[in-house]
Amino acid sequence: MNIGVLGTGMVGRVISSKLIQLGHSVKMGSRTADNASAAEWVKANGAGATQGTFEDAAKFGEIVFNCTLGMASLEALKAAGEQNLGGKILVDLSNPLDFSHGMPPSFSVCNTDSLGEQIQRAFPAAKVVKTLNTMNALIMVNPSIVPGEHDIFVCGDDSAAKAKVSEILKAFGWSSILDMGDIKSARGTEMLVMMWALLYGKFGSPNFNFRIVK
Amino acid sequence: MNIGVLGTGMVGRVISSKLIQLGHSVKMGSRTADNASAAEWVKANGAGATQGTFEDAAKFGEIVFNCTLGMASLEALKAAGEQNLGGKILVDLSNPLDFSHGMPPSFSVCNTDSLGEQIQRAFPAAKVVKTLNTMNALIMVNPSIVPGEHDIFVCGDDSAAKAKVSEILKAFGWSSILDMGDIKSARGTEMLVMMWALLYGKFGSPNFNFRIVK
Numbered sequence: 001m002n003i004g005v006l007g008t009g010m011v012g013r014v015i016s017s018k019l020i021q022l023g024h025s026v027k028m029g030s031r032t033a034d035n036a037s038a039a040e041w042v043k044a045n046g047a048g049a050t051q052g053t054f055e056d057a058a059k060f061g062e063i064v065f066n067c068t069l070g071m072a073s074l075e076a077l078k079a080a081g082e083q084n085l086g087g088k089i090l091v092d093l094s095n096p097l098d099f100s101h102g103m104p105p106s107f108s109v110c111n112t113d114s115l116g117e118q119i120q121r122a123f124p125a126a127k128v129v130k131t132l133n134t135m136n137a138l139i140m141v142n143p144s145i146v147p148g149e150h151d152i153f154v155c156g157d158d159s160a161a162k163a164k165v166s167e168i169l170k171a172f173g174w175s176s177i178l179d180m181g182d183i184k185s186a187r188g189t190e191m192l193v194m195m196w197a198l199l200y201g202k203f204g205s206p207n208f209n210f211r212i213v214k
Numbered sequence: 215m216n217i218g219v220l221g222t223g224m225v226g227r228v229i230s231s232k233l234i235q236l237g238h239s240v241k242m243g244s245r246t247a248d249n250a251s252a253a254e255w256v257k258a259n260g261a262g263a264t265q266g267t268f269e270d271a272a273k274f275g276e277i278v279f280n281c282t283l284g285m286a287s288l289e290a291l292k293a294a295g296e297q298n299l300g301g302k303i304l305v306d307l308s309n310p311l312d313f314s315h316g317m318p319p320s321f322s323v324c325n326t327d328s329l330g331e332q333i334q335r336a337f338p339a340a341k342v343v344k345t346l347n348t349m350n351a352l353i354m355v356n357p358s359i360v361p362g363e364h365d366i367f368v369c370g371d372d373s374a375a376k377a378k379v380s381e382i383l384k385a386f387g388w389s390s391i392l393d394m395g396d397i398k399s400a401r402g403t404e405m406l407v408m409m410w411a412l413l414y415g416k417f418g419s420p421n422f423n424f425r426i427v428k
Binding site: 104106107110111112146147148149150178179180181184185187188189191192194195197198199201202203205207208209210211212213214 | 416
């Protein structure tokens with residue numbers, strides 16, 4: 001499948017590389033078509049790996065992954081273009097976190113709204129699925145870094161889109177995928193990241209994940 | 215030990231009964247000295263169980279448990295009296311949740327502050343330990359309702375107070391007690407309750423808990 005990945009940071013590169021490994025073609029999008037981080041990634045990943053602007057990547061993808069920083073996501077998606085996202089699954093990995101005031105971080109949106117909902121409202125024709133935002137990037141594509149059973153969450157209004165994204169998550173190695181409900185439930189999975197940030201500080205390592213035991 | 219429990223709802227009654235079972239004397243406090251729910255609890259729990267006002271309960275307790283609803287906690291603690299809380303461990307179980315607009319609930323405070331911090335600021339001479347707020351009341355005092363390993367969190371500025379509260383949690387049956395750090399970390403454990411509320415809605419049962427896997 002052709003997949004567009006927005007964002008050239010750690011998360012964007014890790015997700016893109018895994019998608020390439022799984023046999024997909026990936027165009028990594030950035031503000032500029034010649035982003036150095038994306039160029040390095042293209043070089044390292046060979047055939048099937050290309051780069052371009054946010055717009056190029058969104059046009060290219062049958063599915064689009066938003067791996068931009070939460071504070072910049074709405075702007076990046078606007079640059080990607082509503083017409084290039086409409087009807088497509090938009091996998092949203094972003095967290096609306098502001099680290100500029102130190103630890104713990106603060107959220108630019110939470111409680112009665114979420115970034116997932118803001119993105120769905122701004123791009124009503126896209127099928128937003130919030131997922132992968134509750135763990136370290138390396139664990140996203142290699143859950144076995146954390147031993148035993150642990151969970152990943154999907155939130156979104158479109159059941160078929162969540163099912164399709166769950167297939168991709170299974171290909172990433174996930175076995176316990178919890179459907180949290182509609183995109184409003186992104187409030188829960190985004191706010192969970194405050195706990196994640198505190199646990200990361202406590203453990204001094206990002207190699208952990210959440211498990212719901214029942 | 216003499217323990218004061220503020221609040222006569224489900225959480226207050228369950229905690230109070232467990233403390234009585236463990237051999238403590240408990241005075242359950244309410245806005246009025248003759249609260250009907252507290253009277254019923256006193257009748258059912260015999261020797262060692264008494265009731266009174268918030269002030270009576272706080273005066274009585276060497277340790278005080280805040281089991282009032284989060285939206286009313288600061289007012290209840292004010293009625294309990296700063297002079298009756300000073301120097302004492304104040305175990306805070308409350309969540310600042312507003313269910314008046316339906317599900318999911320909203321927080322009256324979160325993100326850059328927490329109810330735990332508000333209480334610590336309002337009662338600087340008390341040793342506030344935030345804990346027990348991330349699971350159903352029955353699980354609080356009987357963790358084995360949920361099979362296998364799962365976690366409880368403690369947050370607070372006073373290490374000795376956290377150690378003392380951890381002893382009580384062990385007596386409740388908890389084996390995995392995670393010290394999250396100072397009272398600021400209550401932001402994480404309170405915000406976690408959004409996820410709890412969504413999972414409760416999803417499962418249709420409160421018989422689950424969080425486990426940090428690493």
